[in-house]
Amino acid sequence: MNPTPTAPLAPADLAALAEASTATLTTQLFKLGLRNTYLSGLRSLSPRAPRMVGEAFTLRYIPAREDIDVLEVYDDYDHPQRKAVESVGPGQVLVMDCRGQGRAASAGNILLTRLAYRQAAGVVTDGTLRDVAGIGELDLPVFAAGPAAMTNLALHHAVDLQAPIGCGGVPVYPGDVLVGDADGVVCVPRHLVPVVAQPARAQERLEEFLRARVAAGAPLRGTYPPDAGTLRLYREREGDLLARPA
Numbered sequence: 001m002n003p004t005p006t007a008p009l010a011p012a013d014l015a016a017l018a019e020a021s022t023a024t025l026t027t028q029l030f031k032l033g034l035r036n037t038y039l040s041g042l043r044s045l046s047p048r049a050p051r052m053v054g055e056a057f058t059l060r061y062i063p064a065r066e067d068i069d070v071l072e073v074y075d076d077y078d079h080p081q082r083k084a085v086e087s088v089g090p091g092q093v094l095v096m097d098c099r100g101q102g103r104a105a106s107a108g109n110i111l112l113t114r115l116a117y118r119q120a121a122g123v124v125t126d127g128t129l130r131d132v133a134g135i136g137e138l139d140l141p142v143f144a145a146g147p148a149a150m151t152n153l154a155l156h157h158a159v160d161l162q163a164p165i166g167c168g169g170v171p172v173y174p175g176d177v178l179v180g181d182a183d184g185v186v187c188v189p190r191h192l193v194p195v196v197a198q199p200a201r202a203q204e205r206l207e208e209f210l211r212a213r214v215a216a217g218a219p220l221r222g223t224y225p226p227d228a229g230t231l232r233l234y235r236e237r238e239g240d241l242l243a244r245p246a
Contacts, residue, residue, distance in 0.1 A: 060159055
């Protein structure tokens with residue numbers, strides 16, 4: 001199977017993913033046999049930003065070498081890190097493979113401010129970020145392992161753009177869809193977006209109904225998972241909602 005993007009994703013499917021939690025998406029992917037889709041060890045650094053949904057634009061780092069990774073490399077406008085920032089488009093998520101190493105940051109506030117201006121959908125790294133106070137003020141979803149003050153050149157050497165990477169222990173291919181919320185980040189393989197998007201939305205609606213019943217005192221037995229009677233009540237409620245005038 002060729003994982004390279006070949007056709008645009010349906011806006012309706014992306015909208016459905018935007019309504020689904022990462023917990024729901026991991027369940028939908030688990031049903032298809034995919035158990036390694038949750039990027040471990042990441043947390044949101046942008047509590048003011050909206051939920052994240054976007055297509056992966058990948059950047060890979062290898063370990064830095066002292067005679068190569070010096071501050072002067074940034075005089076080159078084609079430096080892979082800078083080129084990645086200037087290449088990410090609206091609706092894309094910059095996903096950085098830092099090998100899970102966080103002693104030095106993978107990027108900082110100025111670069112992320114540029115990404116926010118370019119209408120990126122988010123930033124994901126299994127490393128760290130610097131200037132996190134400023135990052136927290138951006139209207140840009142950002143997920144990382146945490147903060148670090150050291151410049152990335154001390155630890156990371158940027159090499160590949162738009163190649164398959166590993167991030168948080170998960171394979172991420174260019175064009176895969178990254179979804180992020182308070183629980184973290186899930187990678188939905190691009191070809192499975194049409195498969196899981198609408199079922200994920202349906203699961204969210206059902207579980208909203210089940211949560212309300214449990215909050216009202218319903219026992220788990222027959223409610224979660226729902227038995228035939230509970231499902232009948234849910235369908236009746238859904239029919240009632242659909243019948244109401246807008």
